[in-house]
Amino acid sequence: MSKITIDPMTRIEGHLRVDIQEQDGVITEARCGGTMARGLELIFRGRDPRDIPILAQRICGVCPQVHATAASLAVDEAFGLKDQIPANGRLLRDIMLASNYLQSHILHFYHLSALDYVDVTAAARYDGDDPDLAAVSDFIGRGVLDPFVPRYEGDYRLSKEQNLAAVKHYVAALQVRRDCHEMLSIFGGKMPHQCAVAAGGVTTQVTLDKITSALTYAREAAEFIERCYLPDVLMLARAYPDCLEIGKGCSRFLSYGVFAAAAGKPLFAAGLTDEAGQWRAFSADKITEDVKNSYYADECDNLHPSAGQTVPAPAKPGAYSWLKAPRYDAEPCEVGPLARMMVTYAAGSPDVKGAVDVLCRKVGIQPAALNSTLGRHAARALEASILARKLQEWILKLQPGEPCVTKVEVPQQGRGAGLIDGPRGALGHWITIDGGKVANYQAVVPTTWNGSPRDSRGVPGPIEQALETQAIHDLDNPFEVVRTIRSFDPCLACAVHVARRKGSEVRIAQVCERPAPQ
């Protein structure tokens, strides 16, 4: 029996430690913990509520756009403007969010995950004509291989030709993901942390040249996704078929729904699926937060977020995470692209159902097998492909010269919620305004769902479930562990960011502390 600690867990967003107990080559227990907190909700309190869509992006520099979107929806509602946002503004928010979905998914596959499957050193002594591969070959020839070594050694299974193609796409994807940010910046001013999504809409002006330029970026991204990203995921699925059999999570999926403004109804549906794959409507009333294994006092346990309490207990026996354990109807839920594909498939959307069925036929699996380590990558790539096609239609719906933003007045009192799905999954922001200032702000983020600890019934969170009972073939190079963790695309800056020290007592609240009732 041995214990493995992986810290820092790299190629994710933020600071994560993973502790694994192994016995006879099998993981018997897995525990994940976030290790950085800034206290942003506390910093937001007392400020002008109009500032929050701009400031809340700083929760995460990889997925800032969904935080800006959720915050603007919450503030719109609190200001009583929910039905007064100009059509161009609502459309632009979805277009900008979609642009960041594409950059995030491409970054996640090629630059955060691929190095677990692709052997960069295959490009050594490359003598062909491709300039990118020649550059990588020269780089290897200089003998200084950072940041591509050290790495886990052993289980790289692609042929030399496949490795070369993947390395070439790693380099190409650097530009494509950059282009996706340029597409967003056409409307947002800059990325990361654009300046244009605001209470009341989007502050930019729509012109024909912007539409033309964005359309070109969207088409080029769509081409890359069809020609490189999707085929590369399929290539990995064929070379690593066992990765379609490991990493099964909690098998219950949750989505808040997204891209309703652009698509007329959510392109990716809201709802849940259970273990049998049946779609059910989502009701925010059924969320509770369990703190049995979190650093919070027992009185916080098992409460609905609207009545939730956060009394930190850093010395609590048995606790091991600063994340609470959100549960829906007392069960953990997985969120993210796989969840969206599963929920939308179960809801019967013809676009998604057809695309999932085609993908599964190509891989030679049933849709249920997407609930796996490589299945999450396949779902993410498929989502990118569906979205990139839709994005071009949406850009053409923009009306040049029409308003994008409405004038806003800050109310003395107000409450609002913004529930939407981001690249990593279901995200909720809740704001309470009093005296014209932010009285309380809360965010429940995707990695809180996926990275949650065990609950009072002893049920582990989705990432923990995906790791437990998984075999480890080489304790010094536990590829299976990092492949499965990264398949969830964890984002820790999002998941833990409220903290306060008061005297000798450490008070840390995790972001799903006490959202206001809807």
Added chain:
Amino acid sequence: MASGEVNVVWLQAGACTGCSVSLLNSAHPSVKDLLIEQLLPGAHISLKYHTTLMAGQGVAAFRVLDEVPAGDFVLAMEGAIPENEPFCTVGWADGEEVTAMRKFLELAPRASVVLNIGTCSSFGGLPASAPNPGAYRSAKEVLDKHGIRTPFINVPGCPPHPDWVSSTLVDYMTHGGNASAVPVDALQRPLAVYGKLIHENCQRRSYFDEGKFAEKPGDPECLHKVGCKGPITYADCPIREWNNHLNWCVKAGGPCQGCTQPEFIDLTTPIYVALAEDRMPKIGAETTSGR
């Protein structure tokens, strides 16, 4: 001119990773130039450590930090550094968590220069804003408190433009690795980037001079009355523009938020409220009588 391998260790503390993502948006040089090819003829960046990009993880990755050659690496610092210990740990060694503070204090004295990437490490930024729950500090505050004399350069911005980072690296390299020779302002920011106010170069400056002001963000006129912080913010956004030189905040209808300044965010907010007259600079005062 420095040549050969320029070692870079990139440490993340209380950060959102936005500075790293911004550097990934670098157009010329491209990320390929920065990571794989060369930044200057014969001079390559060797990115020894960056937790978002590096292949390795866990002990083997963390050990890289102990093996970088003393006096021969750039410590690129992203994020503010908390004094309150549980707020940020960056790895695991000898059976315990290693705090960002401890690792910074180990690395900074051995570095040839500390390059503060972004406003959080330069000035404290968002995590150090009131009520600063984690007691977050800028790198300068930590260096001063511990008497560490390693030279440092601030490249603030939330995030900084990738050109600001790459051009500062080039400036450092062309000065033969002598950080003290890089021309900087009183806040240790390279003058090449931060030498002028946003207000001095703004495309909407003529509206300001003519007293034509936007009534709400998104209107085409000068954004002074809806909160623009351009008159107190040093950076070259209006002439450089962002994301491959195609846009920037004011051009997209949003007021400058002052993100390169030490005042960000406590003294640059509310974002949409005009700067008080006594905070306006006197630049161009002779032409602003109509205001």
